Amino acid sequence: MRRTWGLWGTAVLGVATAVTLIVAHVMSERASVEGLETWGDIAFLDDYAENLGIVMGRARGHSSDPEAFARRVDGPGPDVEILKLSGATHEGGAEIVLRLRRHRPERQGWSWMPPGNADTYEISACYRWVFGAPDGREGPERLRKCPDNPVIHLGPPPVVPAIPGGFPDRLEADLRLLNAADRESESAVARTVRSTYGEAADAALDVPGTHPDEILNSNDVLAGDDWLVTVDNAIGIAIGQDRECVLGRVTAHEVRVWHPPRIALERGEIGCSASWAARGGEL
Structure with missing residues (x-):
């Protein structure tokens, strides 16, 4: 009999505990x-x-x-x-x-x-x-309770500068106008890229409502010595910053300009790389 009552007591205690947990959950x-x-x-x-x-x-x-x-x-x-x-x-x-x-x-x-x-x-x-x-x-x-924080007002979104619209098509067209010898010359290709970028930027700024801060400055994206490199007789071009990027590959017989896959521009990935462009830019 005592064993039976003990089992009943355990069962009742288990039910009571379950009910308590359910009530607590409901109240929460x-x-x-x-x-x-x-x-x-x-x-x-x-x-x-x-x-x-x-x-x-x-x-x-x-x-x-x-x-x-x-x-x-x-x-x-x-x-x-x-x-x-x-x-x-x-x-x-x-x-x-x-x-x-x-x-x-x-x-x-x-x-x-x-x-x-x-x-x-x-x-x-x-x-x-x-x-x-x-x-x-x-x-x-x-959340069980809202944090006692003041409301955060974000304000206007920050301006993210971009490569001028239409620049990739302009660049490919201008590079194709170079003769075979100039396509193998880093200086000739660099001059063409700088000139084309300047023209594309001017055209973008002529659009009403466009602010200069919205366009990536050529002095920023075409500076240094790593935006244009030669690998195995192919000139690689990488123009842009962060997730804004245009790549190009130029040889005596080929001109190709393209946007790289978005995933390649994520943190820790290849990024906007001229040497990668010279190798064809394949993942």
Whole structure:
């Protein structure tokens, strides 16, 4: 009999523990979403956060900073507020914490009123994403409590200078006009590249609304002695900075100008390399 009561006691204790854990989980879930009226509100906000994560993820490959991810969803109105930005994708992960707000229609009896006819209530919660985390998990993670941080206002996006539009086609055309001897001459090829770049930059600046800061300066991208090299009788050209890059390969019988694959310009990859261009630029 004592053994039976002991087994019953253990079972009751196990059930009580399970119930306690379930209640704690339910309370935690409810506490994480302000303004909650139905359990469907949690799923609704979680889905919204999931979609925002997909949108932010599109910044991957273009920048490593958390601001770049947050800018994808930052906009007018209070629906999305930025509370934390830290780290970088190459430094353990770019962390973003957002407070999300959405409005839901009040339920009328056993049915939902048509949109526009029902009163609404506001729900909100905070979510955390880490892009580039070592464990590969990005989020969203719904936080138990929003951090007590002031809202971060990003302001206008920074100007990222670019290679003038149409430059690759101009360059290939001008290099093809050189005779075979000049195509084997680094000085002749360099003169052509500098001249063509200057003309392309002037044409870009003639477009109304274009600011000089939006165009990469030729003194920056054509400086030094590594933007043009010769490897096995082929002259390689690499023009640009960071993820802005145009490559060229010139021989007595061939002229080719192209944009390298985006992946080759990521941190730790080949980069905008003239020697790589001379070898054909193949991955």
